[in-house]
Amino acid sequence: MTQTRTTLDVAYDEDYQLWLQLTVQKLRSGEYESVDWECLIDEIESMGKRDRHRLKSNLIILLMHLLKWDVQAEKRSGSWESSIIEHRRRIIDDLEDSPSLKPYLITILDSAYDTARRRAKAETGLPLQAFPANCSYSIDKILDNS
Template sequence: MTDLTQLYRQDYSEWARRNRELLRAGRFAELDIEHLLEELSDMGKSERDELESRLLILLAHLLKWQYQYRSLADRWREFDGRSWRVTIVEQRKRLAVRLRKSPGLKSVLDDAIATAYPDACDLASKETGLPMDTFPPACPYRKEQIMDDDYYPD
């Protein structure tokens, strides 16, 4: 076991600092390659997980807006969907920031939408009490609509 491997288990910050120094110095043979690869892989997975999590919440709220908003607004005059709108605005903003900070995620956005959509339907169904078959089997929104600050489904 190398000193860096042991350091990885004991002091992550110091491990990262030392690997940075080795990279800057061009001392590639001394790097803790195994853990560096693991960390890079985890970073990408973590960013993708965040993207899908935000999409899940956003898509669920778009579905609730489309399939339940009118019936609630008709029954309760005071229901104006404000909390749903706040959530939609916030998730769109957080998604835009994430995509700006990690532009490589744009290449997986379509796949992330397809992955998050079934869980969004499940969440919307549980939160509204509407049956799952209320919602289309595939995401009815284009990514441009999902990210459009002015788009709210009818």
């Protein structure tokens, strides 16, 4: 059955924030038959992907600064320390909001470490071999605020 484009469909294509507002309004008022379920399901799936992407991005930045901190002790700066604190806090906050992301964090650790290692090389100008080939940081160490 083909469906004509409704105001809600057009809003999704043309104005994402308006689409969100209209969808919430329809859900709250019980107008379930007029909800664009396909787009809503896609959006919910995208939310999970964004959360995982954000977690991985924060992990990479945290690992990169931990590597630089360990390898270049003589160049430690408040900026690096601040970045370590901030990205650690972001990861911890994400895990507190969604504890089910912790297994994902463990799954992506090696990949994130490889990326962080290459970024640390690029930022420091040191050879890649200056940074350990394998991640020596446990999840507990990565998340340790002390």
